[in-house]
Amino acid sequence: MTDAVETAGPKAAPKAAETAAATAPETGSAAPATRPRRGRPPAFDRTEALSAATRLFWERGYEATSVTDLTTAMGMRPGSLYAAFGDKRSLFEEVVRRYGTSPVGAFAAVALTEEPTAYGAFARILREAAAIYPDPSHPAGCLVISAATNVSAQDAGIQDHLRELRNGNTRVFAERLRRAREEGELPPEADPEALAGYLATVIQGMSQQARDGATAADLARTAELALRAWP
Amino acid sequence: MTDAVETAGPKAAPKAAETAAATAPETGSAAPATRPRRGRPPAFDRTEALSAATRLFWERGYEATSVTDLTTAMGMRPGSLYAAFGDKRSLFEEVVRRYGTSPVGAFAAVALTEEPTAYGAFARILREAAAIYPDPSHPAGCLVISAATNVSAQDAGIQDHLRELRNGNTRVFAERLRRAREEGELPPEADPEALAGYLATVIQGMSQQARDGATAADLARTAELALRAWP
DNA sequence: ATGATTGTTGAGCGACCGCTCAAGAAAGAA
DNA sequence: TTCTTTCTTGAGCGGTCGCTCAACAATCAT
Known part of the structure; x- marks a missing residue:
């Protein structure tokens, strides 16, 4: 029971996040893309981190899940979480979006x-x-x-x-x-x-x-x- | 949808609370009871206070309702609330019991x-x-x-x-x-x-x-x- | 009167909340 | 190498959480 009509439409870039999304819109064509990013690579797997967050939000709900719960389950410190996902609310919305697909x-x-x-x-x-x-x-x-x-x-x-x-x-x-x-x-x-x-x-x-x-x-x-x- | 079988049984006196309950189990018989209590009378109506708490818990749920929300809606300071109802959890349980009847x-x-x-x-x-x-x-x-x-x-x-x-x-x-x-x-x-x-x-x-x-x-x-x- | 009892008050405790930030570490680019 | 960029780290910010307590106020008993 969730979004029957997936609205992948506007989205209006929240603020942070969405860093590891674009694979290769530029760089010609043939190569399988994934040109190595520039700075220090993330120490976490975005998909796994989102799965851990999903599990927590799913089990306890939005407010009953604290940022400390999230950082513990996702294996990252608060700074990394906020740099990668924006804030708690944006993370939840991304979790809901992913759940819907x-x-x-x-x-x-x-x-x-x-x-x-x-x-x-x-x-x-x-x-x-x-x-x-x-x-x-x-x-x-x-x-x-x-x-x-x-x-x-x-x-x-x-x-x-x-x-x-x-x-x-x-x-x-x-x-x-x-x-x-x-x-x-x-x-x-x-x-x-x-x-x-x-x-x-x-x-x-x-x-x-x-x-x-x-x-x-x-x-x-x-x-x-x-x-x-x-x- | 709540307790179909009302268990008004043991109850095991929580700790505080239950002060304004007993009307007149002693004092002979005839008089319509309500012999004046001893100390300073409460400044709030217990039933009205419980109704206010019920409304809040009903609307937002247990954890999303803060003690500050409760004291504001019930018209009393934290000390009075805790003296009258025990703690937040006991208050909630009394609210649920009353709701069930x-x-x-x-x-x-x-x-x-x-x-x-x-x-x-x-x-x-x-x-x-x-x-x-x-x-x-x-x-x-x-x-x-x-x-x-x-x-x-x-x-x-x-x-x-x-x-x-x-x-x-x-x-x-x-x-x-x-x-x-x-x-x-x-x-x-x-x-x-x-x-x-x-x-x-x-x-x-x-x-x-x-x-x-x-x-x-x-x-x-x-x-x-x-x-x-x-x- | 005085004391006992009960209730109210306002300040504030430790813990946790969501969140931020300077400093350091790991990568590609020069 | 050095610079730039990106991410991680640990400390800690102001605020709210549930809750407590000494002091005071209002009632009954004596």
């Missing part, structure tokens, strides 16, 4: 594009959620759903950001269901918005259930029951 | 005891959740579901406490559904545990949806769709 974070969008029917797509989404959310190879549930539910007033923007991602997903659901009704897959009296809200509700509930210890088998049964509401 | 927090337990059929009980629970969770007279959603989802390692106990309340409710759901199957209301092939998990999932999802801005009308449609999965 990962298999675990983008499974819903993938199912929507790959499945020919709406029912096929949403059945697959619910069943994959049941398998992914309690998977022990990562923290339980969905990062976008659970990482910024308890925030103080000064970090309300983070909460709003994730909320907008969630509500955006629900809108994408509704869009797909409207199309299904137009194409005759759903009966004319079906209510796409209501069905989208229901499916989002079940998915978000499944994330919470996984965090409360529900197993993949538990959630699979929930998914099958949820599908019985299909018009 | 309030109409908003106990509606599920009430429906389970008042409705003769399981379907009647769970239909009422879903419909009342749809009306209560987005009610603007209090913070959105359910305090037990959303007040301790993001906590640091040192407050994991709070998270565990609320999780146990949630899972306890699911067990009460399953118990009611097992009875319904035994009594023939549900077919023999029905799976009470699975149905309980599904209903808990929908309810927890509805709480999240309410916090994301879903209206009572939105959630009412979700509730009706969810009920279509009933065996």
Whole structure:
């Protein structure tokens, strides 16, 4: 349950960060690029560091994860972290962006594009959620759903950001269901918005259930029951 | 969605607090009690203070609510708060206990005891959740579901406490559904545990949806769709 | 009156928060 | 080599965290 529509658009260079991104936009063409950078090379692997940060934010949430927690898990001192990622908030946003393009974070969008029917797509989404959310190879549930539910007033923007991602997903659901009704897959009296809200509700509930210890088998049964509401 | 079975049992006097509780267990019988206390009377109304604390914890969660936030909203200085309620954690636990006995927090337990059929009980629970969770007279959603989802390692106990309340409710759901199957209301092939998990999932999802801005009308449609999965 | 009891107050404790910065280290460029 | 560039390091900034405490205030008991 995360961004179904990946907005890799403007981005408006935050301030720092984004140093190890560009591989070779200049330098002619043929060579496989990766011309050695200029100064001292970083002592950390950016991808691994982001994975460690993702794990922490996913497990505890934004505010409950301190910069000390992050530097310890990422194996770097505060100065390096701030030079590489900007500030805590920018790091979190980069984590969320990366999560949205990962298999675990983008499974819903993938199912929507790959499945020919709406029912096929949403059945697959619910069943994959049941398998992914309690998977022990990562923290339980969905990062976008659970990482910024308890925030103080000064970090309300983070909460709003994730909320907008969630509500955006629900809108994408509704869009797909409207199309299904137009194409005759759903009966004319079906209510796409209501069905989208229901499916989002079940998915978000499944994330919470996984965090409360529900197993993949538990959630699979929930998914099958949820599908019985299909018009 | 909170404690369906109210455990007003042992309690084991925390440390401080509980001062304004006993009204008149001694002093004979007839008089309407409330014999004046001994020392200086409190300058605050305990119920009002708890309501203010409840609102804050409900809205932002346990860790995101600071003691400064609490003292400001409750109209008292730190010393008074600690003398009256113990510490922040004890205050939160008292808030949760009180929430569990309030109409908003106990509606599920009430429906389970008042409705003769399981379907009647769970239909009422879903419909009342749809009306209560987005009610603007209090913070959105359910305090037990959303007040301790993001906590640091040192407050994991709070998270565990609320999780146990949630899972306890699911067990009460399953118990009611097992009875319904035994009594023939549900077919023999029905799976009470699975149905309980599904209903808990929908309810927890509805709480999240309410916090994301879903209206009572939105959630009412979700509730009706969810009920279509009933065996 | 005086003492006992209970509650309020304001100052402030140690710990941790997010974050910064001068100094040093490791690389390519000259 | 020396310069420039990039990254790391360790110390530590101001601020907020949860919480405590001595002094004072308001009530009942005597």
